[in-house]
Amino acid sequence: MALQRSQVADKNIVDRTKAHRNSDVARAVRRTRDRLAQQEGSPEFDRELLKIHARTLTNSAAALPLLIVLIVAAGIFGGMTREILVWAVITAVCHAGLVYLARQTDKADVTEIDPDALRRKFLIAHFLSGFGWAYFAILECAQCGVEPLSVVKAVVLLLAIAATALIASGLRGAVIITFALPVAVYAALAARYSVPVEVLMVALLVASMPFFTYVAGHLHTSALMHLAFRSEKDALIAELETAKSMSDEARRRAEEANLAKSRFLASMSHELRTPLNAILGFSEVMANEVLGKIENDAYRDYAHDIHGSGQHLLNLINEILDLSRIEAGRYQLNEEPMLLVDVVDDCCHMLEIKARKKDIKLAQQFEQSLPRLFGDERAVRQIVLNLLANAIKFTSTGGEIKVRAGWTRGGGQYVSVKDNGPGIAPEEISVVLSAFGQGSIAIKSAEQGAGLGLPIVQGLANMHGGELQLLSKLREGTEAIVSFPASRVMEALPAVPTTDKKSA
Secondary structure (H helix, E strand, O other): OHHHHHHHHHHOOOOOOOOOOHHHHHHHHHHHHHHHHOOEOEHHHHHHHHHHHHHHHHHOOOHHHHHHHHHHHHHHHHOOOHHHHHHHHHHHHHHHHHHHHHHHHHHOOHHHOOHHHHHHHHHHHHHHHHHHHHHHHOOOOOOOOOOOHHHHHHHHHHHHHHHHHHHOOOOOOHHHHHHHHHHHHHHHHHHHHOOHHHHHHHHHHHHHHHHHHHHHHHHHHHHHHHHHHHHHHHHHHHHHHHHHHHHHHHHHHHHHHHHHHHHHHHHHHHHHHHHHHHHHHHHHHHHOOOOOOOOOHHHHHHHHHHHHHHHHHHHHHHHHHHHHHHHHOOOOOOEEEEOHHHHHHHHHHHOHHHHHHOOOEEEEEEOOOOOOEEEEHHHHHHHHHHHHHHHHHHOOOOOEEEEEEEEOOOOOEEEEEEOOOOOOOHHHHHHHOOOOOOOHHHHHHOOOOOOOHHHHHHHHHHHOOOEEEEEEEOOOEEEEEEEEOHHHEOOOOOOOOOOOOOOO
16 A cells, blocks of 8 residues: 555656666667768678668669660661660660669668678679670661761760769769670770771760769768768767756656655654744743743753744744745645735834844835735745845844835836845855855855745745846845736725615
8 A cells, every 4th residue: 555655656756657768878879879980891881881872773763764765766766676675675684683682682671781792792783784785885777777876875875874873873883893894895896897986986985984983983972971970960869868868867866856855844844843842832931930930040041042942943944844845836825815015014013123123224115005916915924024034134233124015017016125235246146046045245244044035935926926036236235026927916996886875
């Protein structure tokens, strides 16, 4: 049963059923970093390049058949029927083998690829596909009536070389392997006939080989950069996942610590207050000599010290419990209409004696006819008391505290407490607004405190939809302003009409 209660309490704070991803993310980070550190020639990069080459061949598988169809149509139109159909079958079969190998590679897992063996298979397939273009180089057609047929063949070979350079850029040497034989066959035939235009075409084809190889090399470099950028992106994503995982783990631990703190305070509040009440009660009885006169004056002074210390400790415990409830979202507001001016005036009267002991003047300045404010009167009273107590604590003897209440620019209401104490350094504003935080000058020039007053004020103001603002200058004083939004200001109700009994 205890286990069940623990699970119910914990599920509001953190979901323990979610598997931690730290180990998986760490492995992903190592893998991406290793891949990022790889260079060309390493198995990881070679596998990725071969996958890119295979994917490019697969996506452009229809390009060469379309070219074959156009060439066959032109050949049949020119009267070259049998020879062109034989060439089309040979070229299509060789290309089909290359595409089949590319599709198998594209479907395979990258970790299962042997880069050296697969590279050899691709080079062999490209070499075999060159047989079709070699056969195209030796085609003759005396009855076609096309005078510069060799020029047409050279142009078609140039187109095929350019297309291969673009498609097969992921595999180094693919252009040379594929078209070395066709260009050699074309050059041999041109040397046999020694026709000037054919010699010119041979020179053009031979020059195009290194040029398109150079173009393919640049595309290959672009593919390498693409892989490097993709690896870097994966590494950054993995780093982000790691940071998120660490942040989630830190948040989970912080929430567990906050839950443990709340449980501790909830369970210890009664145990701490019970002995303190006894200490306060008995010390007050002794200090006031209710049961008889104390002959020794020192014992009576000790009783007063015990009572004062116990009261201070009780106030500290109450502040800690209030702040804990506010942070945990368990502070319940009992909202009702109230007059802000009346609440502030009552608080000033409550602390007037304390201020008078230090010869501090409380100057009040309230705007008249303020409508009612909808809020928790106890919480607003605690806000004003904390601000006044802080101002009295840090104001030197003979100083002055200005207390104001009135309208804000946005139609809301505010309460302001301004003292002429030591002030707060600008960089310490965030410190004094945090739990147990205190400014350095304030610590030296005033009595010690827990540093919970302003965080409680800020929390209660936020629960009302308002805010706390601190305006301070060193050695000139501090002004604390708590503003409440216009949505909490209630409109004045019209007077209830009264009926004249005589007229009735």
